[in-house]
Amino acid sequence: MDVLVECKGLKKSYGKIPVIKELDLSLERGRIIGILGPNGSGKTTLIKILAGILNKNAGEVTISGKSIGIETKKIVSYLPERTYFSPNMRVKDTINFFADFYEDFRRDRAEQMLESLNISKNSKIKQLSKGTREKVQLVLVMSREAEVYLLDEPMGGVDPAARDYILKTILTNYNENASVIITTHLISDVEKVLDDVVFIKNGEIVFHKDVDVIREEKNMSIDSLFREVFAC
Numbered sequence: 001m002d003v004l005v006e007c008k009g010l011k012k013s014y015g016k017i018p019v020i021k022e023l024d025l026s027l028e029r030g031r032i033i034g035i036l037g038p039n040g041s042g043k044t045t046l047i048k049i050l051a052g053i054l055n056k057n058a059g060e061v062t063i064s065g066k067s068i069g070i071e072t073k074k075i076v077s078y079l080p081e082r083t084y085f086s087p088n089m090r091v092k093d094t095i096n097f098f099a100d101f102y103e104d105f106r107r108d109r110a111e112q113m114l115e116s117l118n119i120s121k122n123s124k125i126k127q128l129s130k131g132t133r134e135k136v137q138l139v140l141v142m143s144r145e146a147e148v149y150l151l152d153e154p155m156g157g158v159d160p161a162a163r164d165y166i167l168k169t170i171l172t173n174y175n176e177n178a179s180v181i182i183t184t185h186l187i188s189d190v191e192k193v194l195d196d197v198v199f200i201k202n203g204e205i206v207f208h209k210d211v212d213v214i215r216e217e218k219n220m221s222i223d224s225l226f227r228e229v230f231a232c
């Protein structure tokens with residue numbers, strides 16, 4: 001197994017409240033992995049730790065064998081839950097920003113994707129709808145040649161037709177050395193592209209399995225399994 005992301009005994013609390021509890025997780029290279037769980041289960045917290053923007057309290061976390069830090073940030077492309085561009089920036093400014101900031105950014109790839117989504121490079125961010133802003137940010141994140149893509153709720157505000165385009169974009173823009181880690185509540189949309197799923201609840205792994213194995217063992221979709229496992 002070619003492990004790309006590894007967490008051992010990972011713990012994270014906010015104040016005295018534990019949110020990630022002794023979490024062990026190994027994610028392989030070349031996979032699309034869904035981190036799925038109910039609200040407040042710790043998905044965003046885990047993604048932020050992997051992105052290097054939140055510190056852990058205990059345990060070990062490595063990406064490509066390196067502890068989280070400057071070196072891992074170079075190989076991780078992170079899409080946060082919320083868009084962060086300044087409202088007065090134009091789309092072309094965001095492209096320049098990524099090109100200046102990341103050596104692995106492929107401008108031609110970003111421009112081509114924006115064109116096929118009919119997003120003008122001259123539009124100001126504040127003029128775009130929420131869903132279109134999300135698309136711009138996802139295009140930029142997927143236009144890096146990273147080893148790990150961390151996509152936190154990548155399609156929350158995007159209409160169903162655009163979701164398919166975005167999933168296709170994700171599939172065609174990562175290579176066999178990279179992995180894509182997605183958190184989402186839109187399971188039925190996303191499950192067709194997933195290789196593995198990690199179910200998480202209260203900061204603990206419920207299980208981590210190959211999607212084909214789940215379908216064979218349970219004869220049900222990931223969406224149905226989620227509803228069964230996490231029924232309120």
Ligand SMILES: Nc1ncnc2c1ncn2[C@@H]1O[C@H](COP(=O)(O)OP(=O)(O)OP(=O)(O)O)[C@@H](O)[C@H]1O
Pocket residue numbers: 014019037038039040041042043044045046
């Ligand atoms: N900055 C913070 N300070 C205190 N508590 C926080 C903070 N951020 C998150 N939490 C708490 O940590 C827990 C896990 O939150 P997290 O955002 O990681 O969950 P999630 O699985 O991504 O949830 P959702 O599906 O609703 O996005 C929640 O109980 C949340 O209230």
